[in-house]
Structure formats: C-alpha cells, structure tokens
Amino acid sequence: MDVYLPIANLSVNGLVIVLLGALTGVLSGLFGVGGGFLTTPLMIFYGIPPTVAAASATTQVTGASVSGVIAHSRRGGVDYQMGGVTVVGGILGTGLGALLFNFLESVGQIDTAINILYVVLLGTIGTLMAKESWGAIKASRSGEGRPRAAKRRHHPLVASLPLRWRFYRSGLYISPLAPLLLGMFVGILTMLMGVGGGFILVPAMLYILGMSAGVVVGTSLFNVMFVTMVSTMMHALTTKAVDIVLAALLLLGSVSGAQLGSMLAQKAKPESLRFILAAIVLLIALRMLYGLSVRPDEIFTVIPL
Amino acid sequence: MIRIGFLFAALLMLTAAREPILVPEVSQHEIQVQQGFTGTNLLLFGAVLDPAGTRAARGYDIVVVLKGPTEAVRIREKSRIGGIWVNADSTDFRSAPSFFAVAASRPVKDIVDDRTAAIYELGNDYIQLSPSGTINPEEQVRFTSGLVDLKRRKGLYKEDMHGVKLSGGVLYQARIALPSSVQTGTYTAETFAISDGRVVSSAIAKVDVRKVGFERFIEVFAQIWSFWYGLLAVALSTAMGWIAGRLFAMG
Numbered sequence: 001m002d003v004y005l006p007i008a009n010l011s012v013n014g015l016v017i018v019l020l021g022a023l024t025g026v027l028s029g030l031f032g033v034g035g036g037f038l039t040t041p042l043m044i045f046y047g048i049p050p051t052v053a054a055a056s057a058t059t060q061v062t063g064a065s066v067s068g069v070i071a072h073s074r075r076g077g078v079d080y081q082m083g084g085v086t087v088v089g090g091i092l093g094t095g096l097g098a099l100l101f102n103f104l105e106s107v108g109q110i111d112t113a114i115n116i117l118y119v120v121l122l123g124t125i126g127t128l129m130a131k132e133s134w135g136a137i138k139a140s141r142s143g144e145g146r147p148r149a150a151k152r153r154h155h156p157l158v159a160s161l162p163l164r165w166r167f168y169r170s171g172l173y174i175s176p177l178a179p180l181l182l183g184m185f186v187g188i189l190t191m192l193m194g195v196g197g198g199f200i201l202v203p204a205m206l207y208i209l210g211m212s213a214g215v216v217v218g219t220s221l222f223n224v225m226f227v228t229m230v231s232t233m234m235h236a237l238t239t240k241a242v243d244i245v246l247a248a249l250l251l252l253g254s255v256s257g258a259q260l261g262s263m264l265a266q267k268a269k270p271e272s273l274r275f276i277l278a279a280i281v282l283l284i285a286l287r288m289l290y291g292l293s294v295r296p297d298e299i300f301t302v303i304p305l
Numbered sequence: 306m307i308r309i310g311f312l313f314a315a316l317l318m319l320t321a322a323r324e325p326i327l328v329p330e331v332s333q334h335e336i337q338v339q340q341g342f343t344g345t346n347l348l349l350f351g352a353v354l355d356p357a358g359t360r361a362a363r364g365y366d367i368v369v370v371l372k373g374p375t376e377a378v379r380i381r382e383k384s385r386i387g388g389i390w391v392n393a394d395s396t397d398f399r400s401a402p403s404f405f406a407v408a409a410s411r412p413v414k415d416i417v418d419d420r421t422a423a424i425y426e427l428g429n430d431y432i433q434l435s436p437s438g439t440i441n442p443e444e445q446v447r448f449t450s451g452l453v454d455l456k457r458r459k460g461l462y463k464e465d466m467h468g469v470k471l472s473g474g475v476l477y478q479a480r481i482a483l484p485s486s487v488q489t490g491t492y493t494a495e496t497f498a499i500s501d502g503r504v505v506s507s508a509i510a511k512v513d514v515r516k517v518g519f520e521r522f523i524e525v526f527a528q529i530w531s532f533w534y535g536l537l538a539v540a541l542s543t544a545m546g547w548i549a550g551r552l553f554a555m556g
Contacts, residue, residue: 004342004485006520007527011343011485059538066546108381108392116389229539236535240527244538251542255549292389300451305377305397 007243021253029261036195054194055235059247065225072218079169083222086183090227093187126282136271196224350478373404374490398434403488408468408479
C-alpha cells in the first residue's frame, strides 16, 4: 500500500507506518509512555526527513495521550492542578526549545545534540529503571514481598524552594516552582527531540516530586497532551514540517495498538513490564552511543538554505 | 565511378558543415504527483535528421541530460572530535540541481574531452553547483563529491552511459526513472548530438512535475494557512484519540 506524503515529499509503504504507530501504541498501552523516543528514530531510519519525523511524531503523541487521559481521569488519576503547573512550564519550555533548536540548527549541531540527549537521558533512566525493576522481580521471586518500606518523599532540593502550594490529589505541600521547572525542562526536550517526555516525567514525578503513584501516569499524560499540542502548533508555524497524512497513519496504528497494549498490561506483572521497558530504553541508548562513536555511513549531510 | 565517388565526398562535406536537426520529445510533459505516486519512468526520445532530410544522419552520438529545479544547499561534513562524530566543516552551493540524470549512447569520456563535458554538464562529475564564498579547490572537490555521492545513492543523481539507444541512426530513446522523492518544478531535458568530440546540435524539452489534488491542497494549506493547518493537525489527533478512548470505555 503506497502512500504519498505531501509534506515529506516521498512515497512510503503505508502499512509500515501504521505498524510503526501500532508498536508505539502497544508501548503506550503497556507502559504509559508516548513512545515518541522510538518512532522518531525509526522513521528517520526509514528515510523520512528528520524534521518531518519529529514534528509528525509530536502530533501523533497528542492522540495517544488523549485516550490515556480519558481513561485515567475516569478513575480520578489526574491531578489537574499539578498538571496545570507543569503545562505552563511546558509551554515556556517549548518556546525556549524552539529558540534552542534554531540556534543549534544554524551552527549545524542539532543532530549531535539530539543524539547526546538521547544517550544521556535514556541511558540514565534505563539504568535506574532496570535496577529498580530487577530488585522488585527478585523480591517477588524469593517471596519476601515488596521492599517498599520507605515512604516516598520528595527530593531535599524541592523543599528548599520558596512559596508552597497544596496539591491535594498528589498528596503534596510543595513549591509550585518545582513542577514548573520540571515541566519547562520536558517542554524543551519535546521541541528538541520530538518526544512527549513521559519517560522522563513519570520517574521525575515519582522520585523528585514524590507524587503519590496513583496520579503519576495520568498527570504525566495530561501534561504530555497539552505540551505536544503546543509544539505541534509551534512546528506548523515555524518549521512547517507537520505531515498530516503521516500523522494520520501513525495515529491509526497507535490508537488500535494502545488497546492491545492495555490488554497485555493486565496480564503481565508490572515489575517485569518495567524491566522490559528498561531493556528497550537501554538498547536504544546503546545504539545511539554506538552511532556517535563509530564512523557514520554518511559523512556529508545536505540541508536546503 | 569516379564522379559518383566525388559526389559522395562532396555530400559528406556538405553535411559535416551543416548541423543535423534534432527533434526531441518526452513521453509526458506533465508529471502529476498525487496519492499513489511512487515515481515514474520518463521516456526521452526523438529523431536526428540530416539537414537535407533525405536520409539518416550518421556518426553522431546522443547524450540526454534531465535536470530538475536547482536549490541553494549547505553541505556539512562530519569529523571525529573528542571521540564522537560531529558536523565540522560546511560549505554552501547556490545552485545544486534537485535531480540530475545523464544518459548517453556511449560513455561520455569516449565521446568528448573533459572540457566539453564540463561546459555542457555531461555527467555527475561536471555538475555546476556555483559554490558561494571563497573556498579552496581541494576542499570544493571534496564537498562536491560528497554531495554527488549522497544524491546518487538516493536515486536523485544518475548516470547511464549506455542508456541511449539509437535505432537506424535516426531514432534515439532513453528511459530515465524518477523516484517518488523528486522535487516539484520545471525539469529540462536537453538532448545533445555530438560528432568528433564537438556538440553539433542541441534541443530542449520541458517537463513539469507538480502536485495535484489533495496533495497540492495540503502543501499549500501548510505553507499559507500554517496556523489553521496546525489547529487541524491538533484537532485530528485529539479526535482520533478521543474516539479510541470511547471505544476503550465500551470494550
């Protein structure tokens, strides 16, 4: 099934793109992450121009998170107040990200910056997650029960920030500056990497802010939904690289894949799921590190002026 | 017998002095890019006639050059810095053709010398890219070959040194494949008749590559009404996500 992409200016096998979307959908259903960190590199690998890939993946992540937010809000799993603060930070972040993107592009280092960001962030998060989930798997095998005796607390740095708000659903009394800064950071990444940032937000909300686990995934999705909307608009206005046909194909796949993913999620153990996600994340990080250190296939790159 | 021989020689001299007539034609003057477009085959054909028109011209080689719209590009070169590969040097070209294909009846290097080939751009090595700014020749060669190699592997620059078929010395034809990633715009197909290392005649045919229908609409929409286009993209993804969410709830 050949589909011509009017913005990317090339013909692709539509089925491959739908399957790629489905893979992302399964991941988002299984793990509660957008999966942009996987689709963007794979689309670039398939031959779609990097800017178009990043911009259209952003649009797709919006769709994937909308259905997630609906599901989570139904059972009260979204802290709208906290989400609102991170969204404001996120919007500021996408603006900063766009400036940074233009600067890095003009000096020709955007690809390197993106690759290094991927290696550092995915490497760190993958390692942390692998360690934690492996511990949980071992604990459940030896039948000791979960070693989660220590109550989750926010990071000491968070407590030192001025001004405090109560976030009832998250069970927190902290400075709104902490989620604002976190949202801003993720917003920058969204613009730069074409990812939703769920894979950074979820651990950060758990381990840095210390939010109660029940609202973490829903609130993270709420943030991702709005921030990807803003960055889609940002791309449409500045890079003009959003390919609506490509986004629709990806959405078709991810929307159906998400159903499959959430069905699978109910059957599997959460700690094994986290371990698999950690393995995938680490694999991508290693692949990117390898890509940076060996002589690339393409020494030359051409960009239109 | 001698008279006939003399007449024949005179005729040869006469024709050598005058240019042969080239009548070029392309299979399609307009290529429509729309849903289902996966690239196309362009047939460039025509006739080479002796000016007297009484018989076929002989001793000619035919070279066909199909060139897409030019664009200004920046080429970046990666080098190893501090253990990782990053973009280092770069250079700009003001007129890199987005598509470039050469087909010839014989390898160009057997037909003409380097200088003639360079003047008429008869090959990937001879594309005139107009570098901007000052750049030393050695570096320019490196960047040019980098660009040509990249485009060649994407199927956008190609050479086929046996791609022109001559039949009976009168008719020629060349088939050039355009990939789906071709740029839209006006393409020029230039045909050269070459004899004794000299271009004796040339003729141009034009081909328009353009997006039509839905694809054209999307392109224009994204360029001109970018704000509304962005909103549409957001609305589409939200709607699809919402519908999926409803289906979840039901299932």
